[in-house]
Amino acid sequence: MTKLSDIKIAIVDDEPSIVTMLQMVLRREGFHQLYAASNYAEALDLAARVVPDIVLLDITLPDGSGLDLCSKFREYGNPHILFLTAKATDLDVLRGFAMGGDDYITKPFNPLEVTARIQARIRRLESDVSMPTPAKRPDPGVYRYGRFTVNEAEGALIVAGQPVSCPAQVFQLLLHFCKHPGIVFSKTQLYDKVWGINGQGDDSTVLVHIRRIRERIEVDPGNPKLLITVRGLGYKLVKESQA
Known part of the structure; x- marks a missing residue:
């Protein structure tokens, strides 16, 4: 501790x-x-x-x-x-x-x-x-999503084969989505899980961080195919094959 x-x-x-x-x-x-x-x-x-x-x-x-x-x-x-x-x-x-x-x-x-x-x-x-490492992951802490890869241990984001700089809180939010693919998270849930402040934050905080992730991982950030908005519910990360 x-x-x-x-x-x-x-x-x-x-x-x-x-x-x-x-x-x-x-x-x-x-x-x-x-x-x-x-x-x-x-x-x-x-x-x-x-x-x-x-x-x-x-x-x-x-x-x-x-x-x-x-x-x-x-x-x-x-x-x-x-x-x-x-x-x-x-x-x-x-x-x-x-x-x-x-x-x-x-x-x-x-x-x-x-x-x-x-x-x-x-x-x-x-x-x-x-957090314990999943027993059967071939590369513990490495999350591959076709166009991009997140390496938790190294704090690294690789997009289209190139390293991309990523501020700490943006990286933590992307990492959270990578660990829970396909699951929809509301802004309140993201504040609780990523910021740890029980949803007591400005809505713009999550919006800005979502935008900053999309600017890094999406081909067209204005038309996201990976980190998508589920209207009225929140956001979720999908595999490229599902996009």
């Missing part, structure tokens, strides 16, 4: 009151390796020096954009990036996910919601690690 005290969390926000509040709540929940940056330059230094596991990232910083920081943090590792921002329009949310964010909470927020989402992420990772 992961020790909360071993998890490194970076808080990037230029509002001292928010940083102090989050540090206080996170420490009370058992997180001790907390690092703060109040601007873009400090965050760059923190990304290289600390290599955090989780990043709580404000979008609007005095000397740059938190959106641009996503790729900078991923140059040194693969942290779970959760945006904390006052930018709450649908376009802002879509941009956040498009730039590589894994989750999105708008200000003002309840700090307990932040800790709940962090803990849900940790539980999800532990569940994936501890």
Whole structure:
């Protein structure tokens, strides 16, 4: 089991009151390796020096954009990036996910919601690690769907023979579909199974992640044949031969 005290969390926000509040709540929940940056330059230094596991990232910083920081943090590792921002329009949310964010909470927020989402992420990772390997799979953790292949152990997505980059949360959602082909999942079920937050999320989160999967695995993302919508019910992954 992961020790909360071993998890490194970076808080990037230029509002001292928010940083102090989050540090206080996170420490009370058992997180001790907390690092703060109040601007873009400090965050760059923190990304290289600390290599955090989780990043709580404000979008609007005095000397740059938190959106641009996503790729900078991923140059040194693969942290779970959760945006904390006052930018709450649908376009802002879509941009956040498009730039590589894994989750999105708008200000003002309840700090307990932040800790709940962090803990849900940790539980999800532990569940994936501890899940027993099916006894009869010839390639454990490798899921082949004709046009694309997902390798769970390597965290790799191969499409038409070429490796394709895939943000962590997008990969986890695709992996969930790969493990349960042909099964329809509602948005609420996906929040519970993949995000671990009992369906308490913005509808746009699932929609954006579905779109990002389709952009990677479909020949024509606008006319999906693999990850399809079942009207009124949800989404399911089908084999190419069924499409």
